[in-house]
Amino acid sequence: MDARRLNAAFLRTPEGWPYLLVPLIPVAVILELIGASPTVVFATSALGIIPTAALMGRATEELAARSGPGIGGLLNVTFGNAPEMIIALFALNKGLQEVVKASLIGSILGNVLLVLGAAMFFGGLRRSRQSFSVPAASAQSTMLMLAATAVMMPAIFVLVEGKGLPKPGADLVDYGSTVEHLSLAVAIVLMLTYGAGLLFSLKTHRELFNPPYDTDEDSWGWSTRTSVIMLAVAGVAVGVMSEILVGSITEASESIGLSQFFIGVIVVAIVGNAAEHWVAVLVAMKDKMDLSVNIAIGSSAQVALFVVPFLVFASFFIGDSPMALVFNGFELGAVLVAVLAANYVTQDGESTWFEGAQLMALYVILGLAFYYA
Numbered sequence: 001m002d003a004r005r006l007n008a009a010f011l012r013t014p015e016g017w018p019y020l021l022v023p024l025i026p027v028a029v030i031l032e033l034i035g036a037s038p039t040v041v042f043a044t045s046a047l048g049i050i051p052t053a054a055l056m057g058r059a060t061e062e063l064a065a066r067s068g069p070g071i072g073g074l075l076n077v078t079f080g081n082a083p084e085m086i087i088a089l090f091a092l093n094k095g096l097q098e099v100v101k102a103s104l105i106g107s108i109l110g111n112v113l114l115v116l117g118a119a120m121f122f123g124g125l126r127r128s129r130q131s132f133s134v135p136a137a138s139a140q141s142t143m144l145m146l147a148a149t150a151v152m153m154p155a156i157f158v159l160v161e162g163k164g165l166p167k168p169g170a171d172l173v174d175y176g177s178t179v180e181h182l183s184l185a186v187a188i189v190l191m192l193t194y195g196a197g198l199l200f201s202l203k204t205h206r207e208l209f210n211p212p213y214d215t216d217e218d219s220w221g222w223s224t225r226t227s228v229i230m231l232a233v234a235g236v237a238v239g240v241m242s243e244i245l246v247g248s249i250t251e252a253s254e255s256i257g258l259s260q261f262f263i264g265v266i267v268v269a270i271v272g273n274a275a276e277h278w279v280a281v282l283v284a285m286k287d288k289m290d291l292s293v294n295i296a297i298g299s300s301a302q303v304a305l306f307v308v309p310f311l312v313f314a315s316f317f318i319g320d321s322p323m324a325l326v327f328n329g330f331e332l333g334a335v336l337v338a339v340l341a342a343n344y345v346t347q348d349g350e351s352t353w354f355e356g357a358q359l360m361a362l363y364v365i366l367g368l369a370f371y372y373a
Contacts, residue, residue, distance in 0.1 A: 018054035018274070021047050025237060032244045038251035045244040046267065050274045052241055053083040056234035057279075062227040079231070081107070081299065081307050083238050084272030088311050090239075090246040092319040098170055099249060099264040100323065104308055105331040106269025108300045109366060112144075112338040114270075115277045116296035116345070117359025123284030123292065124353035132289040137346035139205075140297040141339075143197055147304030148339045150186050154179055154325040155332055166328045168261035168373040175324040183325040184316070187309030194305035262370050265331070273299070289351060297342055330373050334366050 028045040060079040084107055088100045123130055155165055158179060222230065245268070253260045258267075270277070284292040308325070315323035327335075341362060345355050 018051045018278070021051045024048040025052065025241065028241060028244055032247075037255070038248040039255045041244060042248040042252035045241050045248065046271045049083060049087070049238065049241045049245065049271050052234050052237040053272060053274065055230055056082055056238060059222070059227045059231035059234060062222040063224065063231070081273070081302055082235070083242075084269070084303075085307050085310065086235075086238050087242040087245065087268060087272055088307070089314060089318065090242045091249075092311065092315055092323065094246055095320045096246065096249065096260070096264075097315070097319070097323045098166065098168075098328075099260050099268070100311060101327055101331065102168075102261050102264030103268040103272070104303060104311070105327065105335055106265035107273060107303045107307075108144075109265070109334055109338050109363060110269050110273060110277070111296045111300040111303075112342045113359045113363035113366070115273075115280050115299075116293065116342070117356045117363065118277075118281045119284035119289070119292040119296060120345075120351040120356030121353045121360060122281055122356070123287065123289060124351060124356060127287065129350050129352050130284070130287060130289040131350050132293045132346075134346070134349035135205075136290070137293050137297060137349070139200070140294070140301050141343045141346055143193065143301045144297065144304060144342060145339050146193060147190060147301065147308070148335050150190055151304065151308060151325050151327065151335070152332055153186060154183050155327055157182060158326050165332075166326060168259060168328050168330055168370070170328070174321060175326055179324045179326060180322045183312055183323070186325060187312040190305050190309040194302075194309075197301070197305065258371075259373065261328075261330075261373060265370050266367055293346065297346070300338075300342070330370060334369075337362065337366070 024044050025048040028041065028048045031041045031044055056079060084103060088103060091097075091100045091103070120130070154175075158165065158175060163175070249260060249263060249268075253263055280292045280295040283289075283295075312323055312325060315321070341359060345351065345359065
């Protein structure tokens with residue numbers, strides 16, 4: 001089969017569909033340059049992020065497959081949430097700290113409730129039940145609980161001090177140096193825990209966290225050089241799309257009547273992980289629930305333990321002021337519910353389609369609350 005037929009065949013596979021959105025990347029750039037409607041620019045750039053994130057994920061997987069389990073695992077956890085981290089960095093630079101916080105919480109909710117729920121639902125439709133590794137899921141759920149507790153403490157500190165929590169969509173709030181330093185200290189602890197988690201999952205107990213995944217038979221392999229080039233191209237493309245997306249958020253939210261809070265917690269969180277989300281559902285339909293649970297809960301844990309503290313560190317150097325880890329009441333309540341749900345549904349190592357339906361229903365309920373917030 002020649003290259004063109006192979007490429008065409010891959011685009012028709014479940015793994016290949018995100019690349020059909022590639023033409024939207026130059027379209028978004030052109031719309032931005034000609035000053036098109038912010039709503040159109042926002043929608044186009046949001047969709048344009050999906051293939052760039054998919055390309056980054058594919059290149060990382062190819063490099064990981066050639067680097068051995070240790071380095072490969074490190075590559076996967078490093079670049080797994082790179083698209084949403086890049087989006088967040090641009091948002092920080094624009095002073096949109098509340099949008100950044102909303103997107104971080106939205107990523108955790110999306111992975112634990114929407115993605116894991118969809119995986120359990122579609123994977124369990126033709127099966128009475130599916131099974132997965134309890135030790136691996138329990139380790140990741142515990143890390144997620146630790147991270148959720150950590151990010152709640154600055155908010156509790158603010159409440160004890162008699163100050164109110166920020167409202168959804170609030171402007172940049174100055175909580176003072178004490179809260180900023182507390183947030184930085186919490187970020188350091190989370191980073192250290194993340195490092196310990198890497199040691200646990202990549203070295204001492206790596207057999208629990210590396211379930212096999214057979215790619216589609218119509219896909220093809222990349223050389224190391226090609227993978228590095230594609231990773232670089234994807235990084236540049238994600239950066240360009242992220243800058244356009246973030247630049248249009250404020251006007252687009254006003255135009256379409258959605259709050260920046262809702263856009264951050266739902267829209268931005270979903271598009272930044274769309275390709276990875278789809279993979280989790282796809283492998284669940286192939287009865288590979290170990291990998292699906294690993295992607296969903298593991299990605300949430302990575303956001304909480306690595307992306308959140310990284311952005312706290314970054315906020316001391318970019319943007320108007322350091323980002324304090326003080327989330328609004330909706331965000332705190334939602335992340336607590338999500339973490340409890342993750343621990344509950346993974347404690348027995350089995351799942352059914354009805355459990356998946358309940359997780360997705362919970363996500364919809366939270367989404368409705370965010371919409372009216």
